[in-house]
Amino acid sequence: MIIGLTGGIASGKSTVSALFVSKGARLVDADVIAREVMLPGHEVLAAAVKQFGSEILSPDGTLNRGKLGDIVFQDPAALQALNNLTHPAIRREIKERMNSMEEEDPKKLTIVDIPLLFESGLENMFHEILVVYVPREVQIARLMERNGLSLEQAEARLNAQMDIEAKRNKADYIIDNSGELAHTEQQVAVLWDRLGLS
Numbered sequence: 001m002i003i004g005l006t007g008g009i010a011s012g013k014s015t016v017s018a019l020f021v022s023k024g025a026r027l028v029d030a031d032v033i034a035r036e037v038m039l040p041g042h043e044v045l046a047a048a049v050k051q052f053g054s055e056i057l058s059p060d061g062t063l064n065r066g067k068l069g070d071i072v073f074q075d076p077a078a079l080q081a082l083n084n085l086t087h088p089a090i091r092r093e094i095k096e097r098m099n100s101m102e103e104e105d106p107k108k109l110t111i112v113d114i115p116l117l118f119e120s121g122l123e124n125m126f127h128e129i130l131v132v133y134v135p136r137e138v139q140i141a142r143l144m145e146r147n148g149l150s151l152e153q154a155e156a157r158l159n160a161q162m163d164i165e166a167k168r169n170k171a172d173y174i175i176d177n178s179g180e181l182a183h184t185e186q187q188v189a190v191l192w193d194r195l196g197l198s
C-alpha cells in the first residue's frame with residue numbers, strides 16, 4: 001500500500017511522516033532525494049551551476065542553499081529552470097525507491113512525502129493522496145520561526161507553491177496539523193485504523 005503525502009511548505013509533512021514511521025510505515029522522502037542530487041559530484045548540481053553561476057556554491061564547493069533559494073523563490077522563470085534540471089532525476093529516484101519497498105513487503109504502508117506532488121502532476125503515481133493541512137497564516141508563522149525568515153521572504157516561498165486550500169480540496173485524506181501535536185497524532189492513529197493497519 002502506497003500513499004502520497006503532501007501539503008504546503010512548513011505545514012508539517014515531515015512531522016506527520018515521522019508519526020507514520022513510528023507506527024511502522026516506511027518512508028520515501030523527496031526532500032532527502034532533492035538534497036542528494038544537489039551534493040558535490042552529482043550531475044544535477046553541475047547543471048545548476050552552469051545555469052545560475054558559481055555564486056550558488058559556498059567556498060567548499062557545496063551548494064549555498066540560502067543563495068539559490070533567494071534567487072529562485074523570487075523569480076518564477078528561475079524556479080522553473082531549476083525544476084527542469086532537478087525534477088526528472090528526483091522523480092526517477094522516487095519511483096525506484098518506492099517500487100523496491102513495495103516488492104519487499106506489499107502489505108506494509110509506504111508513505112511517499114513529496115512537497116510538490118500536485119505542482120509536478122504526480123497524482124497518478126498514487127492510489128491515494130494525503131494532505132497535511134494548516135491555514136496559510138499558521139504556515140507563515142511556523143516558516144518564519146523555523147527558518148528565521150522575514151514575513152516577505154516567507155510569503156514569497158508560499159507564493160511559489162499551489163495554495164494550501166486548493167491542495168486540501170484535492171486530497172483523499174486530510175490531517176489537520178494546526179493544533180497541538182497530540183491532536184495530529186490522534187488523527188494519524190484514526191487513519192491507521194481506517195486503513196486496516198492495526
Ligand SMILES: CC(C)(COP(=O)(O)OP(=O)(O)OC[C@H]1O[C@@H](n2cnc3c(N)ncnc32)[C@H](O)[C@@H]1O)[C@@H](O)C(=O)NCCC(=O)NCCS
Pocket residue numbers: 008009010030031034038064065066068069072079082083086087090114115116157160161
Ligand atoms: C532552492 C533550494 C536550494 C532551497 O533550499 P532550502 O534549504 O532553502 O529549502 P528546502 O530545500 O528545505 O525546501 C523547503 C521547502 O521549499 C519548498 N520548495 C523547494 N523547492 C521548491 C520548488 N522547486 N518549487 C516550489 N517550492 C519549493 C518545498 O516546500 C520544500 O519543502 C532547494 O529547495 C532546492 O534545491 N530545490 C530544488 C529541488 C526541488 O524541487 N525540491 C523540492 C522537493 S521535490
Ligand SMILES: Nc1ncnc2c1ncn2[C@@H]1O[C@H](COP(=O)(O)OP(=O)(O)OP(=O)(O)O)[C@@H](O)[C@H]1O
Pocket residue numbers: 007008009010011012013014015016031115142143146177178179180181184
Ligand atoms: N502541531 C504542531 N504544533 C506546533 N508546531 C509544529 C506542529 N507541527 C509542526 N510544527 C513545527 O512547524 C515547523 C514545520 O513542520 P515540518 O518541518 O514538519 O513541516 P514540513 O511541511 O515538512 O516543512 P517543509 O515544507 O519545509 O519541508 C517545524 O518547525 C515543526 O517543528
